[in-house]
Amino acid sequence: MKKGIIGKKIGMTQIFDESGKVIPVTVVEAGPCVVVQKKAVENDGYNAVQIGFSDKKASRVNKPQQGHFQKAGVAAKRVLKELRLDDIDSVNVGDLIKADIFADGEYVDVTGTSKGKGFQGTIKRWNGARLKETHGTGPVHRHAGSMGACSTPSRIFKGKKMPGHMGAETVTVQNLVVAKVDAENNLLAIKGAVPGPKGGTVVVFNSVKKA
Known part of the structure; x- marks a missing residue:
């Protein structure tokens, strides 16, 4: 089943594996994300869930968005993304999606906005x-x-x-390896570089080609 999470690029560093080999990684603050809306084939023509990331002041949200968040019973979010899922029965509005949906050694695709030149x-x-x-x-x-x-x-x-x-365009880097998952602090250490500047918003999916 396809899975994904919204995150914020913290920056690059390096970690060491058991043999002492250095691994360059990008640290991503992945979630927690909340499910704001479910879309089903019966009503919308496709299965998907809309997730939100990063709280936002209610005063900074326009009235249509306020109604959208109030209907879901969640706080206003800065970033909203849709994830196309095959099976949405296991997900409900208000559920939290955290970094622990991924595991060490898993392959992921990362989408972000590249630096503008x-x-x-x-x-x-x-x-x-x-x-x-x-x-x-x-x-x-x-x-x-x-x-x-x-x-x-x-x-x-x-x-x-x-x-x-x-630059300043949507870029997806495929088949990156999750080197380490810090579920307590909602952090993913992803081997290699991901698109965008520090503080940029990224979306992490399980890999399409390695699935």
């Missing part, structure tokens, strides 16, 4: 090559180069790698 050129954005910087090449040695032929096709093809906004 602003407007960048083709070299940084697409790993393009530059021209030589001598013998009068400049000032175009970092430019994109040819945009295509003039007569045929007389246009630039869609998908051309050009300068533009880089």
Whole structure:
């Protein structure tokens, strides 16, 4: 059964395994998350649960959201996410989802918003090559180069790698290993790097490809 939890990226550190080998890990404050809403095939066309993470002042919530949280009988939450589940009978509104739904050695997928890089050129954005910087090449040695032929096709093809906004997009890193679970403090130590800055919101799912 698919499972997941919302968390906050704390940062990176390292831990040691039983043999003394160092493991680089990202620490994620995973939950606790509360089930705010259930969606069923009969009413909504699909099975899912909506979970909330991180409390929010009631005064900062608009009236439709206030009614949504009051109906569920839970405190206002800063982040809401839907998890598509095959079987939602075992989950009820108001239930808490904690970090202990995962175990040491389990494979997970982590989704987050990558760091924003602003407007960048083709070299940084697409790993393009530059021209030589001598013998009068400049000032175009970092430019994109040819945009295509003039007569045929007389246009630039869609998908051309050009300068533009880089980063600040949804990224999923797959098949990361949960190195350690601290259920008491709701922490997950996930081997490797996950998307986003420190303090960014991430969603941790059990791995799709390793399931």
